Amino acid sequence: MTPRTRATLIRVLPALLLMCLAVAGPWLAPHAIDAPVTAPYGEPGADAALGGDQLGRDVLTRLLAGGRDLVLSSLLVAGLVTGSAAVLGATGALRPRVGRLVERVADVLMLLPSVLGILLVALSWPDGGRLAVITAAVLLGVPYAVRLAAGAAAPVAASGYVEAAAAGGERLWHLVLREVLPNLRATLLALFGLRFVAAVYLVATAGFLQVGPQPPAADWALMIRENSSGILLNPWAVVAPSIAIGLLALSVNLAAAALAPQTGRKAVTVL
């Protein structure tokens, strides 16, 4: 293993650990998520390491159990948004007519406030639950991401090697997937990190608005909302899920930056 691979691994590790923890959390939880173990807003003790929440349920249990859905749906949203924006943006850069159409549609969609959008989708699709939230987050995220991806793809689409490939008889999908997008890795990874944070924000907002996960389900965003009234009695009930969300956003962005290609294979050369 070269030193650089090791350095990359070290920076990717926090995100991986946190995600594994969030995914495996429900199985590690010491108590049932809906069984009271201490007094409401009980202080941390032997039974409950982080104290109790508004109904005396174990905060640690709910913290461990409440991350999986948030992490998975945010990852899914960020992946879908970045992926579709990258393909749409690169296609738009290679085919100006498609590009103009995509950008005008994006302009219109951007006018819709995200909270309103989520409410619209969730209310018109009451049984959708998580799926409705994910759909809304993807629809609302793509317009922003596609503008960025198209801007980044434009100089690459005009470069000599893309022209050579096009003149050599390559089809559009090859130009998009093999010639343009690999050279946008750094931009797309940064975009993924950004969209992940935005997705956590949107999914958490949906939870806060009680669209999506409903009590008594454990969910970090729901925990913050439910327990905010007792923050002075047992601060951990609010602080712990907040820290978890913050760490998640930080570590994913750190990993995205570490995975971006080093100088030299970047699309733009210096001098």
Add this chain to the structure above:
Amino acid sequence: MSHVPDRYRKDDDNSTSDGTATLPAEAVVKVSGLTVAAPDGRVVLQDAELALHPGRVVALTGPSGSGKTTLLRALTGLLPPGTRRTAGRVEVLGHDVFALPERELRALRRERLAYVGQDPGSGLNPRMRVHSLLRELADDRTPKAIRTLLAEVRLPDDGALAARRPAALSGGQQRRVALARALARRPKVLLLDEPTAGLHPELRDEIGELLRHLAAEHRLAVALSCHDPGLVERIADEVVELGRYGGVAHTGTSIGGTAATRTTGEPPERQTPAAAIEAVLDIRDLRVTFGRRSDAPALNGVALAVAPGSATGIVGASGSGKTTLVRAVVGLQPVTAGTISLDGVPLSTGLRGRSREQRRRVQLVTQNPLGALNPSRTVGATVGRPMRLHRRCGAGDVAARVVELLEQVGLPPEFADRYPHELSGGQRQRVAIARALAADPDVLICDEVTSALDSASAEAIMDLLVRLREERGTALVLISHDLPLIADRTDTVTVLDGGRTVESGPTATVFTAPGHSATRALLRTPAGTA
């Protein structure tokens, strides 16, 4: 010998007074024992020694990949990404550039050291007009000073050019704007990487003269890497030859500006293939306009016929539309009017209307080797792709065929695993040629492919192309400023001037009895042999 008038603005202070000219000057740049290694431990440059003195021109020569660019960049303290200095010292104007704090190094690069890269066009901000590009660096920002700078690099002083953006300039014009930018600060040390590649001989000589003149008049220390032995002999006071593995093979002193003229060469006795054979590629009345400027078309009524297995040359001054013509032929440049037919079948003027087979049959190797390769794919993947795409050989044979092609263009087989940023300009050009050959084309168009190569490799590449033509019947279209090369290797030649075909016919006839003033101007042999 034509007299070159002094158009370089005098320094305001009197530093160039004649008294200093005779003093033996201290070296302004000293490189000792410089060794630079790539990340994988490969030595890019070994024990390089170099000294630059004010008023002297030093030329770096050597085969491609010998570390000329690396050495020039080391003088700016900015090595190519990934490489690092393992030994040695670079001293510029008394400062060790590798020990200098970032801030002072920047000041040094800003005020004293000018570097013009191999592909200077890509260093020009595409959104800025020529006059702003010059004004942002110049000490003296008056329009008159800008005009003087443009005149200095022999760009037309009609005001129209200064208002253009880099995309509307030809390759040669971009190069001259970049040079003007470098001169705008009146640096002490001028570093040029292949300053004359892709320029026509007359301009090449003018730039050469200009560099000599700047060095002598303003006590500039000039270092340039160059593939053209004739030019090196004419302008360099000293020649540093870099060896195959980046070591300094030989340092010699050239006579400098006295001898060595190159003639256009006696056109060989060659029977041109009968023009009666139906042309594989036939272009008629091609007209191309950029943007809305329909009054000034880049190409106007150009015609060109390429017979199967023939070699056709396209020549013309820089900016005459040679590159635009071949880009239109391969479908990269939208066409306003005219027809392009392949084997009598009219081709769609855009890329999208052409079938894959039609695209395969006409291949273009572009002028700029730096942008022509995908930075995130290995050489092997790049060269192998056309074979897979066009099913030119079985899937199992691709790797072997890639190695074979690389060897044909003079690259060792292990280059298949390298990425473009690990290659020098000349090596990238060869990869681009190998990629075009991989598609097994019927017409191969080469736009200044040898301008980035040393003369030995250029010769080898041309021999390869000629051999292919004989073995496979591939028709060649060569664009070059190198008139002896065109005279040697082509059957017919087309002369472009200002977007029009002014003359075409058998090369021997055109070159011995030019019928148009533009042709005669091109043929005027460099520096006084006319």
